[in-house]
Amino acid sequence: MRIKNSNKVILTILVLITFLGQSRAQKVIHHYDFNLNERVGLTPKDIILQFQEMGMDPVNHILTKTEQEIVEQAFDLLPPLHQKLLKEHLYSISFLDNMPNTALTSPVDESDEKMFTITFRSEILHQTISEWATWKEKSLYESSSGYSLFVEAGELNAIVYVLLHEATHVLDAALGISPKLTESDTLIEHSGFTHNIWTSINMPREEFRTTLLETTRFRGGGPIPINLAPEVYKNLLQTPFVSLYGMASWFEDLAELVTIYHLSKKLNQPYQISIMKGGVEVFRFDPIKNKEVRKRFKKLDIFYSG
Ligand SMILES: [Zn+2]
Numbered sequence: 001m002r003i004k005n006s007n008k009v010i011l012t013i014l015v016l017i018t019f020l021g022q023s024r025a026q027k028v029i030h031h032y033d034f035n036l037n038e039r040v041g042l043t044p045k046d047i048i049l050q051f052q053e054m055g056m057d058p059v060n061h062i063l064t065k066t067e068q069e070i071v072e073q074a075f076d077l078l079p080p081l082h083q084k085l086l087k088e089h090l091y092s093i094s095f096l097d098n099m100p101n102t103a104l105t106s107p108v109d110e111s112d113e114k115m116f117t118i119t120f121r122s123e124i125l126h127q128t129i130s131e132w133a134t135w136k137e138k139s140l141y142e143s144s145s146g147y148s149l150f151v152e153a154g155e156l157n158a159i160v161y162v163l164l165h166e167a168t169h170v171l172d173a174a175l176g177i178s179p180k181l182t183e184s185d186t187l188i189e190h191s192g193f194t195h196n197i198w199t200s201i202n203m204p205r206e207e208f209r210t211t212l213l214e215t216t217r218f219r220g221g222g223p224i225p226i227n228l229a230p231e232v233y234k235n236l237l238q239t240p241f242v243s244l245y246g247m248a249s250w251f252e253d254l255a256e257l258v259t260i261y262h263l264s265k266k267l268n269q270p271y272q273i274s275i276m277k278g279g280v281e282v283f284r285f286d287p288i289k290n291k292e293v294r295k296r297f298k299k300l301d302i303f304y305s306g
Helices: 007-012 045-053 065-076 080-089 122-126 129-138 158-175 226-236 250-266 297-304
Strands: 017-019 090-097 103-107 116-121 147-152 198-200 272-277 280-285
Touching: 065 122, 065 158, 080 090, 080 158, 080 297, 090 122, 103 158, 116 122, 116 158, 122 158, 129 147, 129 158, 147 226, 158 250, 226 272, 226 280, 250 297
Parallel strands: 017 103, 090 116
Antiparallel strands: 103 116, 147 272, 272 280
16 A cells, blocks of 8 residues: 555554554563653664655654653553553554554563553644544544544643553453453453454444444444434444544553543543534534443443552
């Protein structure tokens, strides 16, 4: 696939937040004193190479003092278990200009421990969660005159959302929260998070795969007419998924659930998607009020047990 570097094309890149690879067997864990500044580094060369092979030209971004403070604040807002386990499992973080997707969590190749590196698109440091989430959600739809969509998700910096999401992937791998991958789909030993929700890593149970939801980009489809958006979110409210992106795989499901739960219930931020027609709101999606989503909240206690 040949990709030119422009904002429009970036919108068409399939995966906005990606989780790459699986960690290896756990051996010895070294305990590090967490010092953020010591962990901000340059993006590993093989990650840059991956983007270059896609036709992109990402460039290492050195944080300004203000940006460093923004990142430090985002770490401070993480749930307690995230803060504890990142000290043991986060090898480094880095920032790139002109990165096609928002962030990437990857295992550190040379290590046989559960160590990870997270790469972020630096531009998100200058967006609010509302701005970034609106951009992401709009990428699901073809624009049409008269319709607009925005995500009301507060004024915190977008890195708060994105770090929480990516860090949850690190915890998932470190703790083995999602089921172990096996060669066969039929041999899955479900975890409490996937039982009765997923049939395989990227296949929600049949009752949640409505014809309309299966046409969305995060389910492998393409952008759909925005006038269908109210119906899309009505369908989503009949499922236990907190977001459309959460339907991409069970890894994304957990990361999205933890992130939107923490933002809403612990940081008192809104997370609602509003669809307007002719300046009038025709539908508002509020996943935190969805009974099927709420049933899953008690499973999130593990992230707050100290
Ligand atoms: Zn993700």
